Amino acid sequence: MQKVFFSRFFSYMEEISRLGSIRRAAEALNVSPSAIDKQLLRAEEELGVPLFERHPRGMRLTSAGELLMYRMRNWQKDMRSAASEIEELKGLRRGEVRIAVPQEAVTSLLPQALSSFLGEHPRIATTVEVAASDRVRQMVIEGEADFGLTFSPRPLPGVSVLREIRFKVLALVPEDGRASMSLDRFFSRPILVPDAASHLRDVLDIAAARAGIELAPLLTSNSLDLLRQLVREGCGHGLIAVCPGAFEGPGAGLSALPLRSAALPDLTLALISPRDSSSALASVLAKRHFELFIDGLA
Numbered sequence: 001m002q003k004v005f006f007s008r009f010f011s012y013m014e015e016i017s018r019l020g021s022i023r024r025a026a027e028a029l030n031v032s033p034s035a036i037d038k039q040l041l042r043a044e045e046e047l048g049v050p051l052f053e054r055h056p057r058g059m060r061l062t063s064a065g066e067l068l069m070y071r072m073r074n075w076q077k078d079m080r081s082a083a084s085e086i087e088e089l090k091g092l093r094r095g096e097v098r099i100a101v102p103q104e105a106v107t108s109l110l111p112q113a114l115s116s117f118l119g120e121h122p123r124i125a126t127t128v129e130v131a132a133s134d135r136v137r138q139m140v141i142e143g144e145a146d147f148g149l150t151f152s153p154r155p156l157p158g159v160s161v162l163r164e165i166r167f168k169v170l171a172l173v174p175e176d177g178r179a180s181m182s183l184d185r186f187f188s189r190p191i192l193v194p195d196a197a198s199h200l201r202d203v204l205d206i207a208a209a210r211a212g213i214e215l216a217p218l219l220t221s222n223s224l225d226l227l228r229q230l231v232r233e234g235c236g237h238g239l240i241a242v243c244p245g246a247f248e249g250p251g252a253g254l255s256a257l258p259l260r261s262a263a264l265p266d267l268t269l270a271l272i273s274p275r276d277s278s279s280a281l282a283s284v285l286a287k288r289h290f291e292l293f294i295d296g297l298a
Helices: 007-019 022-029 033-047 063-089 109-120 133-141 199-210 224-232 281-297
Strands: 052-055 058-061 095-101 124-130 147-150 159-174 192-194 219-221 238-242 254-257 267-274
Touching: 007 022, 007 033, 007 058, 007 063, 022 033, 058 063, 095 133, 095 281, 109 124, 109 281, 124 281, 133 147, 133 159, 133 267, 147 281, 159 224, 159 281, 192 199, 192 224, 192 238, 199 238, 199 267, 219 224, 224 238, 224 254, 267 281
Parallel strands: 095 124, 095 147, 192 219
Antiparallel strands: 052 058, 147 267, 159 238, 159 254, 159 267
């Protein structure tokens, strides 16, 4: 029976039901009565039941015909919805997507993931808000963001984790040609630290504890970009979290070096979305894009 589930046959049945005869339906649709009769007989044969009651005064839908009409109306509705979403998918309509991310992800992964998404979907208005990782999760839960990236440690109640990827923590120092740095040398210079909202601060505290050093920061800031600029100016050392597959370097005048013998813990970046909530197509497209991008890096 699937072969007759087409809009043409649906229109045949609708017109027969409305006008009461195959002849009138054929005139209304500008087709031959035999074409409609052939399709109707074929459908009734495949289903094994009559779809219309035939009376001298006209034709009426049987119970099976009513059921088929109901299903076909739903099928048409679903097809229209699918066509609308495909139209959006082709970029013929505008959409909006809101993404929340921590500062640490802006350094490497986010620009590459976003640039390819924006290139593929120029009609989708994309908003990115940078926030502390714990705040990112709250924004997703409260509907302020369609999805987010967060370094918050598991478990993550209230959200679904779609993907995870490891970030390496490296020493951020003025460029001097080194390939790595000892923990003692790292702490031989003043330390520029992020504030407590950044998970990099936790890693820095761990590194200081392992070196037996009481951390006395020269400067604390909630701006990782400012800290990076001050390292470039020679004010001290800092830390940077990078996604190995997407990191293109810390920028001119800087080096990002592994700390020898430090065994600093990696950070895990999670792609999260709300639980049990429907998403607009723009959000679905963006989430899927980030999933595939992270899969490619992993």
